[in-house]
Amino acid sequence: MxxxxxxxxxxxxxxxxxxxxxxxxxxxxxxxxxxxxxxxxxxxxxxxxxxxxxxxxxxxxxxxxxxxxxxxxxxxxxxxxxxxxxxxxxxxxxxxxxxxxxxxxxxxxxxxxxxxxxxxxxxxPTAAGTAWQALFEVADLTVGQTVLVHAGAGGVGSFAIQFARAAGARVIATASGNGIAIAERFGADVVIDHRHEDFAARVSDVDAVLDTVGGDTQVRSFDVLRVGGILASTVSPPDEAMAKAHNVRAAFVFHSSDATRLATVVKEVAGGVRxxxxxxxxxxxxxxxxxxxxxxxxxxxxxxxxxx
Structure with missing residues (x-):
C-alpha cells in the first residue's frame, strides 16, 4: 500500500x-x-x-x-x-x-x-517545458530579438526570462508586488508593474509576446507586436482575426510531454538556470x-x- x-x-x-x-x-x-x-x-x-x-x-x-x-x-x-x-x-x-x-x-x-x-x-517539467516550447518551438525566438513575458514572476514566466536572456534576447516582463524584484533578479531587462502602468503604453514593436495571463492582457498584447511578430499564449487560443488585422502571427501553446525537451531544460538548470x-x-x-x-x-x- x-x-x-x-x-x-x-x-x-x-x-x-x-x-x-x-x-x-x-x-x-x-x-x-x-x-x-x-x-x-x-x-x-x-x-x-x-x-x-x-x-x-x-x-x-x-x-x-x-x-x-x-x-x-x-x-x-x-x-x-x-x-x-x-x-x-x-x-x-x-x-x-x-x-x-x-x-x-x-x-x-x-x-x-x-x-x-x-x-x-x-x-x-511543465513550467520549464512550456516556456521552452513557447519561446523556441513556437515563437522561434533568436538572438537580438525582444520578447514581452507576461507574469514574469510565475513558474513559466521566470523560466522564460532566463531562457530568453540565455538565447541573447532582450526581455521585458510584467509583474506586480514582490514579483517585480523576482523578475529583475531572474534577468528581465525591463519590468513593468502591471497594477500601476499600462504595458501597452510603454512597449512597442516587440518580436514576440509570451502570454500566460489571457483575457484583456492577451487582447492588448496584439498592439505591442511589430508587423510579423508573434503572440504565443499558454492560456487560451488567441483570436486569429485580431492577429490578421494586426498583421502578426498568433499561436496557442498546447504543452506536450517530450523527454528530449525535458532533457534540454534539465541541462539548462544544471548549467545555472534557477x-x-x-x-x-x-x-x-x-x-x-x-x-x-x-x-x-x-x-x-x-x-x-x-x-x-
Missing amino acids: MKAFQLSGYETDPALTEIDTPWPGAGEVLVRVASAALNPLDVKLQSGAMHGYFPLTFPTTVGTDLSGTVEALGADVTGWTVGDRIVARKPPTSGGAIAEYALVPADQLVKLPDAISFEDAAGI VLTDRVVPLADAPDAFAYQGSGRARGKIVLRVTV
Whole structure:
C-alpha cells in the first residue's frame, strides 16, 4: 500500500488516501517519488474545465511533475538501473505524480544530475517545458530579438526570462508586488508593474509576446507586436482575426510531454538556470498546497516532499 493524493470526481476536494502500490508493466518504470510539484493545470483538471482535452477517469491521483529514483523495471525496459535519479512528466489524463510511487513510461524518464535537488527537479517539467516550447518551438525566438513575458514572476514566466536572456534576447516582463524584484533578479531587462502602468503604453514593436495571463492582457498584447511578430499564449487560443488585422502571427501553446525537451531544460538548470519555488511542503500538507495553488498567489512552484 502507498499514500496518494486523489480526486474522486470533478469539483471535489482531493484528499490523501491509501491505495495499492502499482507494479510496472512492459515498457514502464516504477519510480519512488521524492518530490512532486503542483501546476495551474492540476486545478483546471479538478474543476472539469479541461475535460474536453484531458478527460479524467476517477478516482485519479493528482499531479504530472515528479522526481525520484527508479524502484523497479518492467519487461523490456533497458538503459535504466534501480536507484537511478530521474525526473519526469506524466500525462495529465493519467496523473499519478503526487504519490509515494508512480508508474512512468520508460521513454519519458530523464536522468537527473546530482547537482539538481529533487525539490528543484520536480519544479522543472511543465513550467520549464512550456516556456521552452513557447519561446523556441513556437515563437522561434533568436538572438537580438525582444520578447514581452507576461507574469514574469510565475513558474513559466521566470523560466522564460532566463531562457530568453540565455538565447541573447532582450526581455521585458510584467509583474506586480514582490514579483517585480523576482523578475529583475531572474534577468528581465525591463519590468513593468502591471497594477500601476499600462504595458501597452510603454512597449512597442516587440518580436514576440509570451502570454500566460489571457483575457484583456492577451487582447492588448496584439498592439505591442511589430508587423510579423508573434503572440504565443499558454492560456487560451488567441483570436486569429485580431492577429490578421494586426498583421502578426498568433499561436496557442498546447504543452506536450517530450523527454528530449525535458532533457534540454534539465541541462539548462544544471548549467545555472534557477527554479523559482514558492514553498516546499510535506505530503501531509497536500490539501492545503492544492488550495494555495488554486488561489493564484503562488510565486513560482509549489513542491511537495513525498519521500525522503
